[in-house]
Amino acid sequence: DEVVYLLYVDELPAGFAIIGQGSEIDGRKDVWDMHEFFVIRRHRRNGLGSWLAREVWRKHPGTWDVRVVKPNTGALAFWEGIIREVAAIEIAPESFTFPETAHEIFYFRFSTP
Secondary structure (H helix, E strand, O other): OEEEEEEEEOOEEEEEEEEEEOOOOOOOOOEEEEEEEEEOHHHOOOOHHHHHHHHHHHHOOEEEEEEEEOOOHHHHHHHHHHHHHHHOOOOOOEEEEOOOOOOEEEEEEEEEO
16 A cells, blocks of 8 residues: 655645555565655755655655666755764765666665654
């Protein structure tokens, strides 16, 4: 089952997060997975993405996987920063290639309080 969070600014859609239980990396059922996360470009860099991530993690504490496609350096920097802040650890992304598609990603695995 997936859980969807919608982000609104002035009653207009500004972003979303879609999460689910179960790791797409190794199949662990006790891991939350950030399936999708998006904030409209004009609303980035003002704290809304960080707020949304914190809210999702607050409502679903535990172990998390967050995946980033390799060329997306902006997303990689965003996740490194917010994970460092929330999980209170220095974290480096791990590299992973999905065997069936050869799709290459970075992922973070961490725990939230």
